[in-house]
Amino acid sequence: MSTIKAIQWFKQTFYKELTESVKDTPFSADQLCAIAYQETGYIWAGIRESHSHDEIFKLCTGDTIDAPGRSAFPKTRKDLESWTGGTQMFQVARQALVDVGSVRKEFANIAKKYPSKFCHGFGIFQYDIQFFKKDPQWFLQRKWTSFAECRAHVIKELKEALKRQGWQSKTVLTDTEKVHVCIAYNRGKSDLAKGFRQGHYNKEEKRYYGEYIHEYLTIAKNIPAPSPANPVPAPSPHVILPPPTSVEPSGNLYQVDVSAGSSLNVRRTPEIPQLKPESNIVVKLPGSHVVKHLGGKKSADFWEIETSLNGAYIRGFASPKYLKSAPSLEIEVLQPASEEPKTGVIAAHLTPKQGTVIARVNIAGAYSLNEKNMPVRAGDTAQKRCSELANIITWLNSENSAHKRYWPRDGLTFCNIYAHDYCGRAGVYLPRVWWTGPALIRLAKGETVEPAYGKTVDEVRANDLFRWLRDFGPLFGWRQTGTLTKLQEAANLGAVGLIVARRVQEGRSGHIVAVVPETDVQRAKRNTEGNVTHPLQSQAGARNFRYSTSTTNWWLGSQFAESAFWIHA
Structure with missing residues (x-):
């Protein structure tokens, strides 16, 4: 099953439960979809049609790496069994390995070859066995087989990650912040200056946990919520970008009122820097463009405004001298075409004479390259x-x-x-x-x-x-x-x-x-x-x-x- 179809199945199958779990939190159902696919999608994506939901939740276990590749408790079977209840926990974790081996050959081979191997990760969002010391009954009572328990637990963990990031007072998170919270969920804390290249590193694909979460969150956001009255298919595999940010329709609307050929500067801060007047300009809005007033008195030098420009969400400060009331208008959020036009105004290309090679080593002209074996972009991830x-x-x-x-x-x-x-x-x-x-x-x-x-x-x-x-x-x-x-x-x-x-x-x-x-x-x-x-x-x-x-x-x-x-x- 493709990544997009797998995430679509998860979101549309469990949408009600996911939205209930994130209620009154800054998290989103799409964020939970991204975590679930990153952690255990390789297990449930391939069995969602052949197994019941309860069977799927039971089989969402994995990670058999022990010392020297593991530094956290328990490093080995002996380490686990040295702790109170550890012998019983080994039996539970060993059986989990045998069970997941019924649907994943690599785990079956490990179970057969290594009698002391056992699972370290449990549940669709994966809770590591290192926490057996402080929460033994969650593991011994096999609570990972309950979707409700897993959802409650991941929300608890995300709240703790949010606190470690210093964002516990936030009621709304941007998509970027959601990814950083997921990184903190995976590795303890996210260093914002490093972007998304943090968390567990996949050596084979040379990609970090945060990068995967970003990709899967974007996919989930492009998948509509389920609606029996109007079912919508999964997005095309080519949809790889988050949808344009919308602007709430309510509020006071104004229209840019400047002379022909002029534009309205939207600035990052409500000031015009003396040394470099252009340095804080976010964008220049054309005449007649519609914006929404967010704050600022009528007599103020700057108002805080927001709008959408060719699909870009714009928020900043502008002079009200160049804005006039436009209550009957609305802010259009552009959705780009998904395919090039086939009729009307179509793409223009010049075709060279037959046999003529347009190559990188030639002086530039009006023709496009046509060398043999040119690289292309066609990947589905x-x-x-x-x-x-x-x-x-x-x-x-x-x-x-x-x-x-x-x-x-x-x-x-x-x-x-x-x-x-x-x-x-x-x-x-x-x-x-x-x-x-x-x-x-x-x-x-x-x-x-x-x-x-x-x-x-x-x-x-x-x-x-x-x-x-x-x-x-x-x-x-x-x-x-x-x-x-x-x-x-x-x-x-x-x-x-x-x-x-x-x-x-x-x-x-x-x-x-x-x-x-x-x-x-x-x-x-x-x-x-x-x-x-x-x-x-x-x-x-x-x-x-x-x-x-x-x-x-x-x-x-x-x-x-x-x-x-x-x-x-």
């Missing part, structure tokens, strides 16, 4: 997708001077071409050429238009890509995201991320970079609160690099008129 994106970066290798396609020359740079190639290899459309105005009109009428350079299509540069993403990106699956943290987290799920900035002076180069998955060696920079301050980037340009955290907030430089973060599943 975050781990596979991230590995494939790393292979694409290695293959493109913008640092190799032999790859003239990306190498700066004669005052020209090629960030747009590198971004196009990266997206193309990842199976995502970012144009190298785009339709002219007259061609777009014809396409919109339903006419067939053949791409012809200089006649129906023109080359697309970084400034053009900023506008293309804004105007056409959502039709091709793109949406904005509001923070560097969300941008990097999306990339770490194996999604495609971009930062694009439009130049103030037309004719001068804008800039576009790919934000790429972190690796064991290459990491984004985070502050002590866990927020990404420098995402991991890959680019061609005045300086070419496969991986770098680059210059701080380069997109906020005075040479750029505006910038945006974009993601694509």
Whole structure:
């Protein structure tokens, strides 16, 4: 069973019980789904159709690693039996190993070969036998076979993890915070500055507990709650991103009221820094955009507002001088298209003459690469997708001077071409050429238009890509995201991320970079609160690099008129 279908089954089968368990807590049913799949999904996913629920709960045991691979109590059978009730506990844990061996061959082999081996983890959310010392009856009475007991216990453990993180007063958690609580549940405490690469490490897949939880939480959030009147299938395997954050419809709404060509600055803090006025700008909202008032008196210099912009949740501070009341309007939360359009305004591509190879070693032109055996992104898990994106970066290798396609020359740079190639290899459309105005009109009428350079299509540069993403990106699956943290987290799920900035002076180069998955060696920079301050980037340009955290907030430089973060599943 695929990961998505397994998590769908768990969420929709036990949704009522899960929601009851998280009531009056900052946790979510999706969070419990993620933990359950990470801890024991490898057991229950394959037997959910052949076994009853009670049988499944009984079989959710595992982990037979003992000394020298285990440092916690009990390190061995002898260590366990030396404790009060330990002999009885060994018999219980040994039988659990035999039972789970009936559905998992690897455990059957261990039980047959090693008579002193026994299970250390119990229950669908896994409670470790090290706690037998303080809670012996939970194990001896086999309470892990009760789903209610397991749910009550995991909520207790999550509350303790929440306290260890210093968040016990929080009534609402962001998705990022939920992952960190799960990491603390697994390893004691989460270091926010390390991101999600913490917790138990899977040596085979080179992936951490926190990374798995992030992936499974995202999948669970994309699965609808069960509804007998309107059953909804599991999301497509390509849905790997959390849905856009919604904005509550109630409240006082206002519309951006600025002169033509101007925009409204939304700032991180209610001030305009004297030395660097642009340094705290979150986003620039276009005229007529609708926002919601969250706080601030009518006479205040700044109001706190929230809105959604091309799918990105925006919250910050703006001047009320440029806002007018708009009670009859509403804030639209964009949902990007799940597939490229097949009719109307479709993707534009130039096809080279038959037999012509467009290669990295050639000087850049208007054509896309067509070399043999080019790497692609096609994985059905975050781990596979991230590995494939790393292979694409290695293959493109913008640092190799032999790859003239990306190498700066004669005052020209090629960030747009590198971004196009990266997206193309990842199976995502970012144009190298785009339709002219007259061609777009014809396409919109339903006419067939053949791409012809200089006649129906023109080359697309970084400034053009900023506008293309804004105007056409959502039709091709793109949406904005509001923070560097969300941008990097999306990339770490194996999604495609971009930062694009439009130049103030037309004719001068804008800039576009790919934000790429972190690796064991290459990491984004985070502050002590866990927020990404420098995402991991890959680019061609005045300086070419496969991986770098680059210059701080380069997109906020005075040479750029505006910038945006974009993601694509």
